[in-house]
Amino acid sequence: MGHSRYREIAESLRHSIRSGAYPLGSLLPSESDLATAWSASRGTVRQAVALLASEGLIGSRQGARRVVLRRERRQSFQQLNSFAQWAQAMGCEVSSRILTRTTRTATAEEADRLDAEPGSDVLYVLRLRRLDGEPVMVERTVYADWVAPAVLALPEDCVSIMNSIAERADIVAHYGEHLIDAVAAGSEDARLLRVRRASPLLRQRHLTYTAAGRAIEWTDDRYRAGSMVFNVMNSVAAAPLERRPGPDVRG
């Protein structure tokens, strides 16, 4: 993630947008103007503006100047994957407690998600997570067997498991897949989050992979309604988020 010419140009444009030098709805300079201003080739300038477009800051259409759509940058991979890093970036005081940590046989779905043998062992972890002291999220994770020893070695108030196993065991997340829907609180959810049974929760299930495509964990996170919102920008050129039919669309 070192410095490169196009990142430098992108960072400068990002700063100009954030500071209001290019207000919302205004037009960016043309590619050739930027190229001469930075004495870079047009290709390099295009890499810079493509980066901003992928962050949702600007939009482009053939034949017209690029337009400013947002002022602020979208958050990083780490912040989407890690509750702790998201919360800390927002300036909230985050705390976590592991309530259960047991080795058990994987269910059929868990084995499938983790790409493990049916009937093999997984490590199940139940955690309650708080923001500024308020219980906000219940997290239920199964870790693949090869990750389990690193997770078992952590203290029960560990703030970021993914962070810790990256540092201590060199297990690093590179890709993630996320499924987002709404569910009714079960009795355990209700007790831990201090809400009524069957009240609405926002659920984010996610599967995390290494760079080589090996599954690390499969997680079911449930947020108290009102405590979190997911946000996505899209355009005709790119639609990162997808809808899927739920299991009971038909009757």
Add this chain to the structure above:
Amino acid sequence: MGHSRYREIAESLRHSIRSGAYPLGSLLPSESDLATAWSASRGTVRQAVALLASEGLIGSRQGARRVVLRRERRQSFQQLNSFAQWAQAMGCEVSSRILTRTTRTATAEEADRLDAEPGSDVLYVLRLRRLDGEPVMVERTVYADWVAPAVLALPEDCVSIMNSIAERADIVAHYGEHLIDAVAAGSEDARLLRVRRASPLLRQRHLTYTAAGRAIEWTDDRYRAGSMVFNVMNSVAAAPLERRPGPDVRG
């Protein structure tokens, strides 16, 4: 969306991945191999694989071959923005009915979202949407005043309002911003969706813009729990989705 060389290459690779010629976890040919095979330049090949990466199908790391992460393609902008196009692509029979269509004064939030004068008029539309006959989603939309005439002219069982106003009034959506969370069903929601009051619903609010950045509509869609799931893939290189704090994170 015409054909171009890199789209042609991307489509071919996408087909090879889907058909299993490149199985999950396998490595793609190198850029130079692809370039000679297609007698294209390396730049063009890079555009093709960048497209697949943006769809979440493949991952890349400097120095290593590209790896296959998924078999299936992510859906399009239209399918994220339009319930009708999403449902039709899945092969469901979709029907809609407009229950209310009234002109009223915009609330402060609506005026803000639509970038309109406070106190100006908007068109409010309440719709019930069904998949295969089952009520699945309640949609509440406010349209900007300049869009209202086109919407008022549509029949009450119009399947896709965005589609219709694109064809008839040349009002075309280019960008969208989406906020996803969970809410409890209100009494109107409960009656229309045939669920209990306060039961969980998945809410997708979205703001739609034209190519010039002008706001078209601000919508609150509520799905019966279990009828829909949002899906997103991310990587260290790109995180399209973002978390946000909800209004009541603090106590």
Add this chain to the structure above:
DNA sequence: AAGTGGTCTAGACCACTCG
């Protein structure tokens, strides 16, 4: 008609992975 972004080429050097 002029300006702008979209596509494409044919090179080059560097940083990184892997055996």
Add this chain to the structure above:
DNA sequence: GAGTGGTCTAGACCACTTC
């Protein structure tokens, strides 16, 4: 050390928007 992807250049032509 060989192979691979990441970055960059300096051109070219085309499609589209704008006036």
